[in-house]
Amino acid sequence: MASVSFDRVVKCFGDVTVIPELSLEIPDGEFIVFVGPSGCGKTTLLRMIAGLERIDAGTLRIGDDIVNEVPPARRNIAMVFQDYALYPHMSVRQNLSFGLENQKLPAAEIARRVEQVAAMLQIEPYLNRRPKALSGGQRQRVAMGRAMVRQPRAFLFDEPLSNLDAKLRVDVRGEIKKLFHELRTTTVFVTHDQVEAMTMADRIVVLEKGIIQQVGTPAEVYNQPANLFVAGFIGTPTMNFMPLQRSGTRWRWGQRLLDLPLHGDAGGIGADAVLGLRPEHWAVAPESEQAFAMQVEITEPLGSDTFVFGKIEGQRIVARLGAEIPVTVGELLPLRPDLERAHLFDAVSGKALPRTVFSRP
Amino acid sequence: MSEKWVNRLSLLQLVAVALVVLAPVAWMVLSSFKPSSEVTAYPPKLFFSATLDNYRQLFSTTPFARYALNSFWVSTGSTLIGLLLGVPAGFAVSWSRITWPATVTLMARMAPGTLFLLPWYLMFSQVGLIGSLWALILTHAVITMPIVIWVLMPFFDAIPRSVFEAAQVDGCSAVRILMRIALPLVVPGLTVASILAFVYSWNYFQFALVLSNSDSKTLVAAAFNFIGEGATFWGALMAAATLIALPPLVLAFAVQRRLVSGLAIGAVKG
Numbered sequence: 001m002a003s004v005s006f007d008r009v010v011k012c013f014g015d016v017t018v019i020p021e022l023s024l025e026i027p028d029g030e031f032i033v034f035v036g037p038s039g040c041g042k043t044t045l046l047r048m049i050a051g052l053e054r055i056d057a058g059t060l061r062i063g064d065d066i067v068n069e070v071p072p073a074r075r076n077i078a079m080v081f082q083d084y085a086l087y088p089h090m091s092v093r094q095n096l097s098f099g100l101e102n103q104k105l106p107a108a109e110i111a112r113r114v115e116q117v118a119a120m121l122q123i124e125p126y127l128n129r130r131p132k133a134l135s136g137g138q139r140q141r142v143a144m145g146r147a148m149v150r151q152p153r154a155f156l157f158d159e160p161l162s163n164l165d166a167k168l169r170v171d172v173r174g175e176i177k178k179l180f181h182e183l184r185t186t187t188v189f190v191t192h193d194q195v196e197a198m199t200m201a202d203r204i205v206v207l208e209k210g211i212i213q214q215v216g217t218p219a220e221v222y223n224q225p226a227n228l229f230v231a232g233f234i235g236t237p238t239m240n241f242m243p244l245q246r247s248g249t250r251w252r253w254g255q256r257l258l259d260l261p262l263h264g265d266a267g268g269i270g271a272d273a274v275l276g277l278r279p280e281h282w283a284v285a286p287e288s289e290q291a292f293a294m295q296v297e298i299t300e301p302l303g304s305d306t307f308v309f310g311k312i313e314g315q316r317i318v319a320r321l322g323a324e325i326p327v328t329v330g331e332l333l334p335l336r337p338d339l340e341r342a343h344l345f346d347a348v349s350g351k352a353l354p355r356t357v358f359s360r361p
Numbered sequence: 362m363s364e365k366w367v368n369r370l371s372l373l374q375l376v377a378v379a380l381v382v383l384a385p386v387a388w389m390v391l392s393s394f395k396p397s398s399e400v401t402a403y404p405p406k407l408f409f410s411a412t413l414d415n416y417r418q419l420f421s422t423t424p425f426a427r428y429a430l431n432s433f434w435v436s437t438g439s440t441l442i443g444l445l446l447g448v449p450a451g452f453a454v455s456w457s458r459i460t461w462p463a464t465v466t467l468m469a470r471m472a473p474g475t476l477f478l479l480p481w482y483l484m485f486s487q488v489g490l491i492g493s494l495w496a497l498i499l500t501h502a503v504i505t506m507p508i509v510i511w512v513l514m515p516f517f518d519a520i521p522r523s524v525f526e527a528a529q530v531d532g533c534s535a536v537r538i539l540m541r542i543a544l545p546l547v548v549p550g551l552t553v554a555s556i557l558a559f560v561y562s563w564n565y566f567q568f569a570l571v572l573s574n575s576d577s578k579t580l581v582a583a584a585f586n587f588i589g590e591g592a593t594f595w596g597a598l599m600a601a602a603t604l605i606a607l608p609p610l611v612l613a614f615a616v617q618r619r620l621v622s623g624l625a626i627g628a629v630k631g
Contacts, residue, residue: 052526072529079530085523089545098541102532146531 001185002063002153003028004049009058011044011210018044019210021058029184031177035197036207036233042190045207046156049188050079062153073102078147079156083163084139086131092118092142093127099150117149120179137168144176154186161196173199194234198222206230228350231276231343237307237318240282242275243347251275251344251358254313256292260339260358269357272347279307281338282319291334294319299327308333389606392599400595415596422597423583425604431494432579432605435569436562438498443505443558444551451510452539455517456525463510470507474567477503482571492574500568505558512557516550517543552619560609580605 004026011019018041026032034042047053048060051072060067067075078099086095093114100110118124121141131139140160147155157176161169177200180187191197197204198218206213206221206229213233214226225231231239244251249262251273262269285291292312300307301323308319308327312335319335327333344353392400394411419425454463481500482491490496520543528538544551569582584605587598613620 050526050530052529072526073532073534075530076532077530079527081523081527083521083523085521085527087524087528087542089542098528098533099531102537146527150531 001028003061004154004186004188005059005061006045007059007061009048009060010056011041011048011053012056017210022210022212023058024205024212024215026186026188028186031180031187031189031200031202032205033189033191033197033201033203034205034207035191035194036213038192039209040207041210042192042205042207043158044210046079046158046188046190049154050077050156051075076150076152077154077156078150078152079158080143080147080160082159084131084143084160086139086142086146088131091128091130092123092134092145095131095142096127096145096149099146103150113149113151117145120148121145136164137172140164140172144179148179148183152185154188155180157187157189159191160189161191162193169196176200195236198234204234206233208233224352225276225343226352228274228276228345231345231352235278237279237320239276239278239343240317242277242313242315242317244273244275244344246271246273254315256313258339260342260344262358269353270346270348273353274345274347274350276343276345277337277339278341279318279320280305281341282317282321282335283338284321284325285334285336287334291336294333294335296327296329296331296333299329386606389599389602392596393603395596397594397596400599415600418594419597419600419604423586423601425580425583425601427576428578428580428583429604431497431573431577432563432581434494435497435501435579436559438494439501439505439562440555440558442498442502443509443562444555446502447506447509447554448513448544448551449539450506451513452517452543454510455514463507463514466507466510469503474565478567478571481568485572491572492577494577496572497569497577497579500572501562501565504561504565508558508561509554512554513547513550516547520546549619552616556612556616556620560612563605563609 006022006024009019009022010017022045034045036042044053048055049062051067051070055068062075062077087098090098096114096117097110100113105113114127115124118127121144123138123141123145126134126138126142131142134142140163143160160176161172164172173196176189189196189200201218203215203217204221205215208229214221214230216224221230221234225234225239228241232241242253244253244258244260246252246262246269247257251258251260251262253275258275260275294308294310294312294317296308296310298309300309304323305320306323306325306327308321310317310319310333317335321327342358344358345351346353388405391405391407391409393415394413395406395409396412396414399406399409400415450462450466454460477500481496485491485496524542524546525538528542533541563579564581566581566585569579570585573579573582580601584598584601587594587601
């Protein structure tokens with residue numbers, strides 16, 4: 001078990017800089033998830049930890065060792081690949097024991113560990129089968145077993161659930177979470193799926209263009225997004241963004257003045273801002289109240305809730321309403337934003353404005 | 362065009378190609394059984410009384426078995442060297458995606474053999490290897506190694522890179538990845554490469570003509586002796602040619618299916 005630490009790490013592919021300069025501490029035993037759109041550099045970072053990509057500048061440490069020049073074989077980390085990368089010509093048992101044979105462990109110890117992991121993952125019935133004769137879910141388990149049996153300093157997962165069907169993905173997600181929270185081995189998990197990130201992580205690292213946008217617990221990145229990118233990336237359906245103009249000490253959205261007073265030190269705040277409001281922070285307004293009228297275009301009933309898509313002030317908005325609320329397409333639905341839960345972002349930098357400047361005292 | 366006609370035309374095409382390819386072979390085999398007077402008869406006689414005279418003459422006037430053994434050792438030895446050098450080279454080229462070394466070996470293979478002969482003749486004379494089988498084994502590696510590299514490269518390329526990376530992370534050295542992961546996965550390619558290398562070496566004529574002596578001649582070079590300045594023993598030459606062609610044909614037929622699928626992998630890699 002070991003910590004992993006990036007210190008001003010840079011990575012280029014030819015002329016293209018994919019990781020401009022990145023520093024990150026992953027403490028021993030943490031389950032950390034790198035999330036971001038494709039091309040954000042998350043897999044590159046993972047492969048740098050594995051030693052499969054060279055580091056162009058900066059320092060990478062695993063535990064106390066600087067590993068920039070250490071080949072993958074001598075890092076004592078284990079990796080689960082997106083396509084599982086099982087050895088096709090070996091049985092499941094051989095797949096599991098191969099890494100231990102490389103370490104020249106005694107045969108009895110290898111057999112013991114293989115049996116133990118096989119029991120833990122419930123893959124004993126297939127130990128003598130080749131990967132070809134396994135289902136996707138079974139292969140996934142073998143790939144995980146191959147990593148676990150090594151008892152490495154850290155586990156690396158490269159989108160390991162993306163090849164599974166939706167139901168299996170949810171099951172395996174839960175299983176990985178359970179297993180690895182028991183093992184308490186440092187784990188770096190890469191995914192483009194923010195639901196996976198939210199459900200599994202101790203901490204989430206949101207990446208874009210090789211730059212860390214925010215590091216925090218799932219609750220932090222959801223409830224206090226650091227900028228527009230994080231706010232838009234985390235959460236489904238995505239957060240509603242409304243352009244605001246400053247009008248004295250208040251904000252105007254289209255023709256409407258919002259009940260969102262500026263106070264405190266508002267000096268550094270520009271004339272334009274973006275209001276972010278999650279779909280669940282809209283509610284149907286009582287008839288007495290002056291509400292925002294949404295022209296309903298689409299409804300997506302999920303059973304538990306209904307997503308209602310429509311236009312307010314000419315802008316597309318999605319609201320998440322209780323399933324019991326009757327909504328018909330085409331109607332004018334009176335909605336009320338819960339501005340207490342709103343986020344305000346600087347329109348130019350995209351950075352979140354401190355809550356103190358706009359929330360009501 | 363209807364399917365019927367497509368099939369008919371395909372058949373016609375096949376027959377035409379088969380005629381072009383097989384006619385000389387048929388001529389060779391038939392001629393080897395003809396009495397010497399009829400071998401060169403024109404138009405060729407399709408019906409004749411078969412005789413083994415040509416084969417008798419071949420075995421009584423030449424140490425055919427020894428030449429056959431020479432050919433066998435040269436082809437086997439050069440194939441082994443080709444594999445020994447070509448397998449790691451092909452793996453390295455596929456792994457590193459640096460292809461120029463493979464291109465260089467291909468250029469060496471495509472260059473006319475005569476280009477090599479003079480320097481080699483001088484070199485091998487210096488070390489006293491002219492007339493030894495070693496000179497042929499070593500020089501035939503120029504033929505076998507590029508074949509091994511180029512046949513195996515697409516096989517190595519077809520293995521998902523993540524499998525090699527998994528082995529790296531699993532604590533495996535490069536040599537061990539080659540031996541334990543890559544090689545077992547390219548066995549069909551190894552078969553194809555070995556057979557092609559063996560056959561090309563077996564059939565290669567030029568190096569043996571210059572670098573061997575009467576003891577170390579390979580079959581192909583020895584058969585050339587039947588073409589004399591005064592008289593050419595066509596019958597014996599055809600008998601020799603028939604026997605020489607036999608091992609490659611048998612080999613090709615034995616692994617026909619594997620050979621075809623193996624050669625096709627380059628076309629539909631991945």
